[in-house]
Amino acid sequence: MKMEIVKDYKNDNFHKDEIRKSWFDATLLRIFILATCFKMLLIPTYHSTDFEVHRNWLAITFSLPIKEWYLSNKSQWTLDYPPFFAWFEYFLSQVAVYFDPEMLKIDNLNYTSPNAKLFQRATVMIADIILVYGVIKIGETFCKSRSSYLILSFLSIFNVGLLIVDHIHFQYNGFLLGILLLSITKVAEVDKESSILQGAVWFSMLLNLKHIYIYVAPAYVIWLLRWYCIKGGKFFSRILKLGSIVLIVLILSFGPFVSQLPQVFSRLFPFKRGLVHAYWAANAWALYTGADKFLSVLWKQLGWLQATRTASMTGGLVQEDIFTVLPTPTPIVTFVVTFASMIPALWSLFTKNEAKITPKHFVRCLILCGLSSFMFGWHVHEKAILTAILPLCTLAVVDKQDARVFIILSSAGHTGLLPLLYPTELTPLKLLLSLVYMMLAGIILTHKFHNSLLKKYEWLYVGILPFVTFYESVLHKLIFTDRLPFLPLAFTSMYCAIGVTYCWLLYYYMYLGDRFQNDITMYKKKEENIIKSKKKHYK
Incomplete structure (x- = not known):
C-alpha cells in the first residue's frame, strides 16, 4: 500500500507547461460545466436587495451622464463602488438594453422581470470565467501535482460561499477574486520584472473595482518593496515603475469624476453606517457586541443599570450604534487595531531570510491581512471572509497545515x-450546500495528505456547525415562535466568530513560527523511509 502511494506521487508530478494545457483538460472542463449547470438551476431562487442595487447601477450608468x-x-x-466598477456596470448596461430596456429606466425602482433576472444572473456566471482563469494561473504557480491542481479547481469553482453570495444572494465577488488570484500569481514571480508589473496592474485595477481589497494591500507593499525593489538593486527605478502604474490606473479611474471626488469618497467610505453590519459578521466585534449584550442584561439584573434602551445592534439594521456597558469603538480605533494586528505578519515577511522566502510566505501574509481586516475592520460585511478563504484554497492543496486551517475557516x-x-x-x-462542501473538503484533503488534519476538538467544533444552522433556520422558531427574533443570528455569528478567531490565532502561530510542512517534502521523506525499510527487508 505504501509503495502504491509513492508510485502515485511520482506519476502525479507534472510540469508547468503541462498545466498550461489544462484549459483543455477534460476533468477541469467537467468541473466548470457542472458548476455552471448548477448555477443555472439557482436562477429562479431568492435574491437579496443587492439585485436591485446592481439593477439601479445599470440604470444610472445607462441613463445619466457621467457627471x-x-x-x-x-x-x-x-x-x-469605485469608478472601474461603475464602468463595468456601464458596459453591462449596453447589453442589458437588448434584454429588457425597462430595467434601465432610472425611475423603475425595485423593477424585476424574468428577462432582467435572467440577464443579471447570467452576467455573474459569465464573469466567473475570470475566476476560473485566475484559478488556472495560480494553479500553474503553486500546484506541483495534477491532483493538487484539480482539488484546487474543485474547492475554488464550487466554493459554497461564492455560490451563496453570488448566485443566490446576488453579487459579483467571483470575478473580483479571480483578479486577486491573477495578481497574486504575477507578483509571486519576483524574478520576472514583466510579471511583477503585470501583477501590480491587476491589483491596482482590483482596488479600483472594489476598494475593500485595500485591506490586503499592505502585503503587496511589503512583498514588492522587500523582494522586488530592494533585492533587485534598482530601488528607485523600480519604485518609480510601480508608482507610475498605480498613478496611471488612478487617473484612468478617477479622472472622469474629478468634479465629483468629494461625493465619490463619501460614498466609498460611509463611516456613519456603524460598527457592525445588518447582522454581525463572524468576527471579533461579534464577540465584543455579544459580550456587551450579556453584560447589559447582567448589570440590569444586579441593579447597576436603571434602564437600557432597545438594543439597536440586534435589530438587523445598518446604523450608528452605542454600546451599553463596554466602550463604543470608533472608526479610528478599528483602523488602528486592524493595522496593528497586521504588523507582525508584515514584519515577518519583510525580515524573512532570503534563503527561506517563497511566494507561499507572501500568500500567507496576504491571508493574515485579509483575516485581520475581517476580524477588526469597521462595518465588515460577512461575505468579506471570502477574501481570505479563496487564496487559502491555493495553499490548502499543497500543505497540510494550510489544509487544517482551511477546513475550519471555510x-x-x-x-x-x-x-x-x-x-x-x-x-x-443551504443546509445541503454547506454540509456537502464541508464534508467533501474534509474528505478530499484528508485523503490527499493521508492523515487526519484536525484535532479531535477541532472536528467537534466543525461537526456542530450544521446544527447551528439548523437552530437558526428551524429550531429557534419552534421553541420561541416570534420571540427573540435576532437571537439565532447573534448565536450563529458568535459561534462562527469563535472558529474564525481560532483560525486567525492558529495561522499567526504557524506563520510566525514557520511551522508549515510542504506535502512534497513529506512524501519524499516517506519514500526514503519506505526504500530504506525495503532494503532492510531484502537483507
Whole structure:
C-alpha cells in the first residue's frame, strides 16, 4: 500500500507547461460545466436587495451622464463602488438594453422581470470565467501535482460561499477574486520584472473595482518593496515603475469624476453606517457586541443599570450604534487595531531570510491581512471572509497545515454566510450546500495528505456547525415562535466568530513560527523511509 502511494506521487508530478494545457483538460472542463449547470438551476431562487442595487447601477450608468453617476440619489441604493466598477456596470448596461430596456429606466425602482433576472444572473456566471482563469494561473504557480491542481479547481469553482453570495444572494465577488488570484500569481514571480508589473496592474485595477481589497494591500507593499525593489538593486527605478502604474490606473479611474471626488469618497467610505453590519459578521466585534449584550442584561439584573434602551445592534439594521456597558469603538480605533494586528505578519515577511522566502510566505501574509481586516475592520460585511478563504484554497492543496486551517475557516466562514438566505424554503438548500462542501473538503484533503488534519476538538467544533444552522433556520422558531427574533443570528455569528478567531490565532502561530510542512517534502521523506525499510527487508 505504501509503495502504491509513492508510485502515485511520482506519476502525479507534472510540469508547468503541462498545466498550461489544462484549459483543455477534460476533468477541469467537467468541473466548470457542472458548476455552471448548477448555477443555472439557482436562477429562479431568492435574491437579496443587492439585485436591485446592481439593477439601479445599470440604470444610472445607462441613463445619466457621467457627471451625475455619483450624485444620483433617486434610489437609496446609490453607486458606492469605485469608478472601474461603475464602468463595468456601464458596459453591462449596453447589453442589458437588448434584454429588457425597462430595467434601465432610472425611475423603475425595485423593477424585476424574468428577462432582467435572467440577464443579471447570467452576467455573474459569465464573469466567473475570470475566476476560473485566475484559478488556472495560480494553479500553474503553486500546484506541483495534477491532483493538487484539480482539488484546487474543485474547492475554488464550487466554493459554497461564492455560490451563496453570488448566485443566490446576488453579487459579483467571483470575478473580483479571480483578479486577486491573477495578481497574486504575477507578483509571486519576483524574478520576472514583466510579471511583477503585470501583477501590480491587476491589483491596482482590483482596488479600483472594489476598494475593500485595500485591506490586503499592505502585503503587496511589503512583498514588492522587500523582494522586488530592494533585492533587485534598482530601488528607485523600480519604485518609480510601480508608482507610475498605480498613478496611471488612478487617473484612468478617477479622472472622469474629478468634479465629483468629494461625493465619490463619501460614498466609498460611509463611516456613519456603524460598527457592525445588518447582522454581525463572524468576527471579533461579534464577540465584543455579544459580550456587551450579556453584560447589559447582567448589570440590569444586579441593579447597576436603571434602564437600557432597545438594543439597536440586534435589530438587523445598518446604523450608528452605542454600546451599553463596554466602550463604543470608533472608526479610528478599528483602523488602528486592524493595522496593528497586521504588523507582525508584515514584519515577518519583510525580515524573512532570503534563503527561506517563497511566494507561499507572501500568500500567507496576504491571508493574515485579509483575516485581520475581517476580524477588526469597521462595518465588515460577512461575505468579506471570502477574501481570505479563496487564496487559502491555493495553499490548502499543497500543505497540510494550510489544509487544517482551511477546513475550519471555510466551515465557520461559510456557515456565517448562511443566514443571508433567510427565506424558509431555502433552508434545505443551504443546509445541503454547506454540509456537502464541508464534508467533501474534509474528505478530499484528508485523503490527499493521508492523515487526519484536525484535532479531535477541532472536528467537534466543525461537526456542530450544521446544527447551528439548523437552530437558526428551524429550531429557534419552534421553541420561541416570534420571540427573540435576532437571537439565532447573534448565536450563529458568535459561534462562527469563535472558529474564525481560532483560525486567525492558529495561522499567526504557524506563520510566525514557520511551522508549515510542504506535502512534497513529506512524501519524499516517506519514500526514503519506505526504500530504506525495503532494503532492510531484502537483507
